[in-house]
Amino acid sequence: MPIETSAILSWTLQQEIPIPDDVSALLVEGEQPVASFKTFRDSATFTTKRLIVRDAQGITGKKVEIYSLPYSAINMWSTENAGGFLDRDAEVELWTRAGHIKVKITKGADIRRIDSLIAWAVLQPH
Numbered sequence: 001m002p003i004e005t006s007a008i009l010s011w012t013l014q015q016e017i018p019i020p021d022d023v024s025a026l027l028v029e030g031e032q033p034v035a036s037f038k039t040f041r042d043s044a045t046f047t048t049k050r051l052i053v054r055d056a057q058g059i060t061g062k063k064v065e066i067y068s069l070p071y072s073a074i075n076m077w078s079t080e081n082a083g084g085f086l087d088r089d090a091e092v093e094l095w096t097r098a099g100h101i102k103v104k105i106t107k108g109a110d111i112r113r114i115d116s117l118i119a120w121a122v123l124q125p126h
Contacts, residue, residue, distance in 0.1 A: 009067070009099075009101045009102070010101070010102045010103075010104065011039060011044060011053055011101070011102075011103045011104070012039060012040050012103070012104040012105075012106060013037040013038075013039060013044055013103060013104070013105050013106070013109050013114065014037060014038040014039065014040075014106045014108055014109055015037065015038055015106075015108035015109055016035060016036065016037050016038075016109065016110070016113070017036050017037060017038045017043065018036065019033040019035070019036045019045060020036060020043050020045070020054075023036070023043075023045050023047075023052065026052055026066065026068075027047060028049070030048075031047050031048055031049045031050075032047060032048045033045050033046075033047050034046045034047060034048060034117065035113075035117055037109055037114075039053065039054075039055070041055055041056045041057070042054040042055050042056045042064070046117050046121060049070065049071065050068050050069055050070045050071060051067075051068075051069040051071070051121075052066065052067070052068055052069075053066070053067040053069070054066050055067070069094075069096065069098070069101070071121040071122050073096045073097045073098060074094055074095070074096050074118070074121075074122050075095045075096060075097065076094075076095040077092060077093060077094050077095065077118050077122070078092070078093045079091070079092050079093075079111055079114070079115045080092075080093075081105070081111045090104075090105035090109075090111035091103065091104055091105060092105065092111070092114060092115070092118070094118075
């Protein structure tokens with residue numbers, strides 16, 4: 001049987017936003033938030049150690065699922081866009097120890113900013 005290669009997760013990043021106040025409760029000692037982006041239902045925050053994606057669920061949004069992707073788990077990534085600044089069809093793909101993750105980038109988020117955040121996070125010594 002062929003191995004399934006479709007994304008196990010798919011997130012959409014919209015425009016960059018101020019770092020949400022409640023992110024600090026998720027951080028460990030010495031970890032600092034770097035940048036946050038609005039997602040479809042909540043936010044994604046790049047920290048000095050990981051990517052935290054919050055996903056509010058349900059009608060009231062009281063149920064919140066939190067994904068935590070340590071940068072050390074990212075083996076490879078790619079970015080794709082049509083070449084325009086703030087292109088609405090941009091995408092980031094992450095190959096991780098947990099599987100394959102697709103991140104869609106909507107108009108309003110800078111794909112090059114996100115690419116440089118991932119490069120900074122993955123390539124710096126931890």
